[in-house]
Amino acid sequence: MTDPHLPMVISERRQLLNLAYRLLGSLAEAEDVVQETYVRWYALSEQQRREVAVPGAWLTTVASRICLDLLGSARARRERYVGAWIPEPVPGHAEWFGGSVPADPADRVTLDESISMAFLVVLDSMTPAERVAFVLHDVFRYSFAEVAEVVGRSTAACRQLASSARRRLRTVQGPSAGRRAEVVRDFKRAWETRDIEALIGLLDPTAIATADSGGLAPAFRDPIIGGEQIAHTWLDIAARNSAVTLLERTVNGEPGLVAQLGDAIVSVYAFGIADGRITHIWAIRNPEKLRPWTVGETTPDM
DSSP states (O other): OOOTTHHHHHTTTHHHHHHHHHHHSSSHHHHHHHHHHHHHHSOOOHHHHHHHSHHHHHHHHHHHHHHHHHHHHHHHHHHHHHHHOOOOOOBBBSSOSSSSSOTTTTTTOOOGGSSHHHHHHHHSSSHHHHHHHIIIITTTTHHHHHHHHHHHSSSHHHHHHHHHHHHHHHTTOSSHHHHHHHHHHHHHHHHHHTTTTHHHEEEEEEEEEEEEEETOOOSSOOEEESHHHHHHHHHHHHHHTOOOEEEEETTTTEEEEEEEEETTEEEEEEEEETTEEEEEEEEEEEEETTTTGSSTTTOOOO
């Protein structure tokens, strides 16, 4: 018998993928969560599926609980990871854009903001319950009563979890997209021309650069702290990789850079920017995390 909910269930895939990616910071794991969610839906009997009043809500609850379980075991998995772990970068569908993003009058984040690398890095520092409560309520607009059903805590406790998460994220907001693009473009130019003074001027004195290779590609293991140290390291990278082409690309919804060698993308760079200077550089080198950037791959809208 054909599932009468099939069109609606399939239409929820993008929403589920968006949610799982923000909860896990990994597109590959998010896709696995969505697949498992559908497996559980079709493991229900026809009678059980007919009794589900709102299938979309059921799917979201199940996906969120799977993510909550995965986040609970993430610490152990990260301990086995070689070097620093950075959320998996996702490409944009357009080149850089100008203008500013309007403020959210409800003091909640937009989907575009919630996908930025700086945002995801802060999310990764939260407890699993904080992360789930915040993302479900502040990003996807679920009520605290609905969040409580997922997290298994009281409505008041979930409200406190989201509030705690919100305080951690208050420092994430940066300049407009146009200003970000200008800073990153200046960085690209200085890097390509090996202008050490320009690089130092673009980097905050306390900037931090972190690389993620998973042990599968050459990369510095420990974070580099200090604008001058980062500038010299990036000149060393340029000297060793003269055949690499730098391209301006949207990385997690914001201006970033990718390094291309032949037809292969070998690095993706995301940036944190404040007061006209770069405060963070996240360099993703792990080829498994660069899969969505491979020519011919398709990435769902995030």
